[in-house]
Amino acid sequence: MKNAIFQSLSMILLVILVGCGEESRTIFTENDISIVPKPLEMKFNQGAFRFNEDTKLVAPKDQGEVLDVLKDKFTAAAGWTLEVLDTAPRSNFVLLSTDSSMAEEGYDLKVMDNQIIIKANGLNGFLYGLETIRQLLPVAIESKSLVNNINWDIPKVEIKDSPRFKWRGFMLDVSRHFFDKDYVLATIDQLALLKMNTLHLHLVDDQGWRIEIKKYPKLTEVGGFRVDQEDKPWNARPTPDLGTETTYGGFYTQEDIKEIVAYASSRGVTVVPEIEMPAHVMSAIAAYPELSCFQKPIMVPSGGVWPITEIYCAGKDSTFEFLENVLLEVMELFPSQYIHVGGDEATKTNWEICPDCKKRVANEGLANVEELQSYFIQRMERFLSSKGRILLGWDEILEGGLAPGATVMSWRGVKGGLEASEAGHDVVMTPNSHCYFDYYQGDQDAEPLAWGGNLPLSKVYQFDPVVDEMTAEQAKHVLGGQANLWTEYVPTYDQAEYMTYPRLAALAEAVWSSKANRNWDDFSNRVESLFERYGKMGINYAKSAYQVTTETSVDPESAAISIALKSEFTGSDIRYTLDGSDITVASEKYTTPIDIKKTTTIKAQVFKEEKPVGALFKKTITYNKAVGKPVTYLKKYHDSYQGAKELGMVNVVRGSKNFHDGQWQGWLGGDMELLIDMESPTELEKITVGALENQGSGIYFPVQVEVLLSADGKTFKSAGIVKREYSANNGSELKNYVVGIKEQTTRYIKVIATNLGTPPTGGGSWMFIDEVVVE
Known part of the structure; x- marks a missing residue:
């Protein structure tokens, strides 16, 4: 009995000990x-x-x-x-x-x-x-x-x-729209999570001066605020009258800057300040008009300015005295080895006629105003160098000759980086093609308004700061790479997060990981875990990589259209319908390209764990009589925008607001003229020609579309003309030019679209056309 009681007590004690012990640990793979x-x-x-x-x-x-x-x-x-x-x-x-x-x-x-x-x-x-x-x-x-x-x-x-590159950066433009100290601190946390080590703050631009300079208090009192026109499109905001109340803006006090810099340092992040010169400084000139060539009083602009002619006067020594005093205070606040001085997009028309600038050109033996800009930058470089700092500037600082100790930030593609590294200068690569986060990252119809361009997550991931044309010696001068968030079209914190994440993760891997370790499909799997983290952190990250896109081909013989569905993530679970019904978990799973031979509305969406993610894709494929018919270009498209080439106008897939989507055919300065052979007499009622306008990117609607018909391909008769006069347009817009035709039968259709030719801003205008629909 005693043994039985002892055994029972032992078992109870064992259970208690096991129960009190640590649970088995997670089994990982x-x-x-x-x-x-x-x-x-x-x-x-x-x-x-x-x-x-x-x-x-x-x-x-x-x-x-x-x-x-x-x-x-x-x-x-x-x-x-x-x-x-x-x-x-x-x-x-x-x-x-x-x-x-x-x-x-x-x-x-x-x-x-x-x-x-x-x-x-x-x-x-x-x-x-x-x-x-x-x-x-x-x-x-x-x-x-x-x-x-x-x-x-x-x-x-x-x-x-360990990192591949030592410069792993992100630029936040706080001038066009102001982001307070707390948002900057939160951004620093996100940089640290991704092992990024540089925050470049764009503190000065035409639309706002964001850093307190004690010697020049009006820089923030006047330059830090503008007339609130946030209800109007960025490039359609009128110039405010002098004296109009300014209520939109803000700035960082020097105490704010000290806190930001200290916090960044504790997170392994160096804050690089950018103090623009000689252009993008209307906010400074509004505060101190004597800094400009003609001392004309101006207001801080509320929106876009182009060309930028109100710039610092390069002929007055007082300009350089002002800038040196500003930079002395900036250097006290920022221990960064690099001081960014901008140097981009200076229109020098005022310099060409300014007596002080003309005198400077003559006295310094300069050839022109391009060399005057080089003089300006070199003078500032000598000042910064004397203080133990390195001047950093956008690739325009190459123009007219580069200052000896300067480092170049190459943004207009990679050309600036190639030139600077060949001359023995260090470079930070930040080409707009891969690093401009103000560009769209998905279907423009499903995305918030952005600057333009197309930079999806997968394209950011392709970025490599070292380009193939570089020699091994040039590659040694590549410090690394950087993403840039310009904020003309980014007015809120939520939208800033949307434009930044998860693209910053792709950029982070591009500048940290070895080339051998980088694989898009592998990254796709890992970044989805990061999405969960962003969700827990309350970050408004973009799900644009889940958007469905299409690839279309046409069989010229059968005129059948084959449509492939995909998203950026390989092997995505895509569900679709072809009858206009809503997408549900029970909808057809996409496995192989879909063939259609009639007008069809496709709806599709990516599913994750049996739930829809990303935006709904919806597109109507208008099957028409011209599908797959032979097209002859009498005035051919530009080599840079060839669309689907000979089938581009008759493949039924309409171009989107993203003019890089591979569907648009473009003409620069000239007209479009093409001939469609219907191959046999065909009854017609109307012909529709699709066009795109995006004036910010230099793309303008045709001013006229004419349709001509012929039975023999030799003698043509006009069947109708649609005209459209030029008008300012600050958005991106699609337009159909519809030419109604009295019912008739014909074989040959000639379409002529007349280019605007020369836009108000000068130069040549692009005209983008896609799809001729024959009904």
């Missing part, structure tokens, strides 16, 4: 690891480390603050205040271990059953190791409120990681 940017090397081991309220954080005394990155997350999500020590206990700790032999910004991370060790040679390496741990933790670690019933486990891994 390598596919559970979704780190962005992808580490240089990673070894996956079986097992896990579990964080609990007794886990200790261990760091040298001078590095303790870096642990706040992880400590603060657990305080919010788990309710723990993890203790920070300077000596490691026996187990259950995260240790920062200094190793001065390691590469700058590199780190080694080893996760074991009962301890985690991060080795690095300084702050940034430790930060990046901790940010990697953060991405290994459940996404609930991003919660701002307490999370219950969760195991804070991470997989056992060994990671050796």
